[in-house]
Amino acid sequence: MREAGFTTFLVDDDPAVLKAITRLLNAAGYKTKSFSSPREFLSAHDPSIPGCAIIDLVMSELDGLHLQQALIERGSERPIIFLTGKGDVSTSVRAMKAGAVDFLMKPVKREALFSAVLRAAKVDALSRQKRDESKSIGDRLATLTHREREVLEYVIAGRLNKQIAASIGTVEKTVKVHRGRMMAKLGVRSVADLVRLADKAGITPAYVSG
Amino acid sequence: MREAGFTTFLVDDDPAVLKAITRLLNAAGYKTKSFSSPREFLSAHDPSIPGCAIIDLVMSELDGLHLQQALIERGSERPIIFLTGKGDVSTSVRAMKAGAVDFLMKPVKREALFSAVLRAAKVDALSRQKRDESKSIGDRLATLTHREREVLEYVIAGRLNKQIAASIGTVEKTVKVHRGRMMAKLGVRSVADLVRLADKAGITPAYVSG
DNA sequence: GGCGAAGTAGGCCCTTAGGGCAACTCGACG
């Protein structure tokens, strides 16, 4: 089952910090989930749940930056906010370069935390929306047969049916059939919509010299 | 005249630092230009020259972060690398959040500086390419008459000539003429190409209910 | 061996796209 609400995942090996941040965020109306172990957080990670991670930089088991890398490697786009007691510049810069939303020093001010979480929520919503969209397009694309897909690539390249027929070695009528079925499956009614849909899905138009 | 080569703009009120960095970068084959005054750098700023800025964080005249803001406000996309003697975490995070390419501590290691400049060059080339492209599209779009532009918006919305004619209050033949002239002016030969071009230029398709 | 999906192909018919040519209106500019 997929959870709908935005959740803040707290990862810190100090239970006192977990408790304090939880209280702060709950009071602001955020749902929270605490992990005192980075590995536990990693294995419990469910990308389908909207949310952000608030991660302690210094943890005995697994360093915050390494946790970030682990998330990135498994394709997660979970926005990350770092919390740390004693951070240095190069670490914070590395974290930010790797895409962290923010990097906060303990003790963290309420407003700083809230504004970071708000930004994280926006980032999450945006990437989630994009992903949903490309997934729905991908689902529809997967229903295309080989021939239909082939025709699609020529159509979005702006080729005429006659030219497509010559390129794939068949007659115009057959291309029309594939084309019609392909448009129907993708749920578009104009070439304009088809092009936009294909672009979002990252489909390369068939290249034809000339 | 527009300069072609990639230039690193150094801004530091310490002449010794300027000299050292200049030597380092020149040896690596980079063209450099030094400014001991942030304001001087600002007023000499020419967005048409490809390059990145390497800025000292602490300057008596104008703070590095403020200089960054000033650049952003005037629409500059000049990639920025910060250099600093004594930086703190919150400053570095602010700089990175504002889009800095890197934030390096003095004394800076050759490799760190080179890798930052390399990344900045890539960022610059990318944004420059995008800008050039959208400019060239914009130039062509500007040559369209009001009517042609109107027809364009309906065409990329996937409307038929007949429907467009009804929407703009004319007959099909007239739409065909505008459409043909518009396609010729924009230098595209298919609706597919037209849609991609319009999307790059950020043109909103005319919305028609149904 | 039958059955369905995918691909192919033909015919018929109607709608759309789009170009060529000619002509007209209207407002701006000199």
Added chain:
DNA sequence: CGTCGAGTTGCCCTAAGGGCCTACTTCGCC
């Protein structure tokens, strides 16, 4: 007042898109 650009429209033409029906082949699966 004449000219020019923009917009307009009609007639005529070819080419292209696309719906609908039918029909054949191939391939894999039950």
